[in-house]
Amino acid sequence: MVQAPAAPHLAPSRQDAPRLSPVKLFEERPNGKQRLWVPKRILVTRSAAGSEIAKHAAERGAALGAEIIHLKGDQVRGLRGETEVETYRRAKSTLAIVNAPPSALKLQPIPPSADFRLDLAVGCPAHCQYCYLAGSLQGPPVTRAYANLDEILSVLPSYLGQGRITSRxxxxSHEGTTFEASCYTDPLGIEHLTGSLSRTIEHFASWNREGAEAGLRFTTKYAEVEPLLALDHGGRTRVRFSVNAEAITRRFEGGTAPLQDRLHAMGRLARAGYPVGLTIAPIMPIQDWPEAYGDLFRKAAAELPQDADVTAELITHRFTPGSREVLMGWYPATKLEMDPAVRAQKRNKFGGVKYVYPKELMGEMKAWFASAVAEHLPNAQLLYWT
Ligand code: SF4
Incomplete structure (x- = not known):
């Protein structure tokens, strides 16, 4: 990461907070295993200032060594560098606390995972070279955590019973109307700074006790689940861990928790009564892939208690011309295969192109994964392959 100077117009008032030197992105825990993201700077917009989440983020961030900057307005600017890589680095080391825009309060369907998308934040601190957000986010890839959580949660009742994905x-359908919180972020990756995931988990538990039939879902590549273990979750939040063959997690998933830590965290949550899941993504036919993914299934099974309520979601690697271009700008030296010549094209109803694996290979992998789930996780519900 480059040491990016704060843009002058971003720094009208500052709290005294120690600067990080040299740049430190993750805080090692005493056990040396789990890591917390430490942004270089936390920007608090004018409208978000004073909110519980902004105060929490400023307190926690300052204690971890982040610079806290209170903005005069609501625009998050000044993150562009002279090159694409510099812009990426500045943005990825910044957390902005903002109010969700009105569009985020109109929830969209999100097939095949859930009935509706529920964003607690947009953007993510990790550095996956295949990032799903590439091409979807506008502007530099800064993480924006939403401060107006009460307002976001207040719109949920109007969506009850309206779902067309899992509800149908x-x-x-036993999950009730489902809300997916990880479409545009990794909510656990920023939870130590915002606390909004814990509040949302508890909200779903109490909401269900009041008679709502609803489920919260999110997926993560982090492992710091300690704050979630003691929550009153009511079994209404399914936590899935985004995992892959170890060689892929090591090579392409910068800034995330090690694979074994994620699997261990999944086991801890299952023992605390959470429904859990594996999101195996993006599946890639690397050399000896049946062996590599077989090893993943064996390790996952070893962490789960016998009676775990577990699901599996299987997603193969794909890219679009737009995401490829963005990713090549962010990771110019990547070794990730994104070669349209070895892929099949898939068109959506608007004519957009997606590059996926050829049909025969997809068929072979799909059959193998279905039998691996049945063999290693016989109680797991396989939700989808895509
Ligand atoms: S965890 Fe997901 S959103 Fe975050 S960088 Fe990786 S792929 Fe992108």
């Missing part, structure tokens, strides 16, 4: 599925 025979196998999943």
């Amino acid at each position: 599925s025979d196998a999943r």
